[in-house]
Amino acid sequence: MTAIRSTLADAVAASLNTLGIEADAASVHLERPARREHGDWSSNVALTKAKGSGRPPRQLAAELQAQLTEHPPRHVHKVEIAGPGFLNFYLDDGWLYDVLEDVVAGGERDYARLDLGQGKTVQIEFVSANPTGPLHVGNGWWASYGDAVGRLLERCGWLVSREYYVNDTGGQIRRLGASLLARRNGEPLPEGGYPAGFIKGLAAAYDGPDDIAAAGRWAAERTLGYIKLQLAEINIHFDQWFSQASIEESPAMGETMAQLEAGGLTYTEDGALWLRTAEFGDPREKRVLRKSDGDWTYLAGDMTYHWNKFVTRGFDRVINVWGADHEGQVPSLKAGVAALGVDPERLEIRLGQMISLASGRMSKRAGNAVDLDDLVDDIGPDAMRLLSLVNSPDQATVVDLDKVRAETKESPVFYVQMAYARIAGIGREADKRGVSRVPVAEADLTLLTHPRELEVVRALSELPEVVALACAERAPHKVTTWVRELADRFHGFYHDCYVLHSDVPDELTQARLWLVEAARIGLGIGLGLLGVAAPERM
């Protein structure tokens, strides 16, 4: 079934061509008017094309109206001109029955499944928190985000690999090891050590040698195991845990840097090795690759890591989800990648604005973050995930834990899940009464005329566009908005339209059973994209 939107766009483009105005369907903007009085669909082409056509907008609109009235597109029964020259399309409900059939035919697996990625590979790296302590609430928010973006990409035809870059080397691991040993041996914490209570448990369990590096490695590995449990708790699983040490201590490190030197892109100054980054779009002229003390910089390691992503493993596209506090790294890594001969357009860095906690009475000291588990234990993984996918990633967010806990029952997650559970309840009741669905082709969908019924289908009709937009913008919160909207429509329907009732004729029951099934499919897809469970009962 061709989507109504393209049917209308094709018809409008054809009418424009008939009038001698160049246009293709892609250039015809169609939208759903905010008010139902303005029709089911609306286009502003007469306004945008007026200038090029040499006629006033309303005149062009009138000519288009005449064309479209003479050759009405499928389901269109009236075309009106409004305001400065909008074309408003009034459709019969048939287009909604088409949508319903599409949803049912596609099912949860295929409806709103797109092929924008065309099987290209994309790696999305997120969380990547240092293994020096448990994940905190902020990490959890970005975990939800990254995973949801991955799910969107998968639905849009990309081959997705989720990766966690494990920062298991360098100064912070040494500090971790030193902190652990100090704790174990009852000595004062070293400068810059980790004061967290977490260390206490580690120290008690450690029975290795009094060696900082060994203790650090042990603690990092142990901590990473804990982090994996935390992520599994909220149903997030990475395809790859990539060790920073494994790449920085491998020959690839020297090889990648040698490649730059061989290309004449580096030079030595003040005892350090520099990369000429200005040539690769960096506002700064140069960046240090190897410090005067002989150590590689983080940038050098990161460049080698990205060489591995793009060349060794050959991902078509790489998405790094970073907190806004890492913004300073963006231009240097972009330039670094370009210096390695990789098109920097293939590297996409999404900066999420900061997540912070509201509870002012908490200590201001750094390192006093709230563990993710504390929140998940209180409100559950589903509420946690949906909550973190309500806002745009561009919106800095302050999480008020007390409020979140107090308002758990009002959380949007239960509103949506309740809709799903109600659907399952209808299924159970139908079984109990021995009512089963006839094939959709035998159901008379035209019996669905109640506004509540049609609103459900209207919401479902928007899902493919929502998915496409949410994916393109890496904005899963748009799915959240949509799924709440669908749940809202469904609850309204559920309240006003009984499916199984002695007053409801069998034929109408059949049509409504299919409407309910379509709603179930939509909710299932939406919740699935968000990584939130769709419960059969609550």
Place this chain on the structure above:
RNA sequence: GCCCCUGUAGCUCAGUUGGAUAGAGCGUCGGACUUCUAAUCCGCAGGUCGCAGGUUCGAGUCCUGCCGGGGGCGCCA
């Protein structure tokens, strides 16, 4: 100082890439359960979209300048 994000109802936030009378949840107030779950539904109240200009048929959305909030500008990672 320069760069990025941001300012929308009492609170938390959406806002279909510039459309018509700006929406939702929570909170307040008032209604609806002998039916498939009232974890729901319906209604009332609540707005100079930070401020001032500009662009045009039309601006919450784009441009400029202010004001406020968050973040960034290392031989740290």
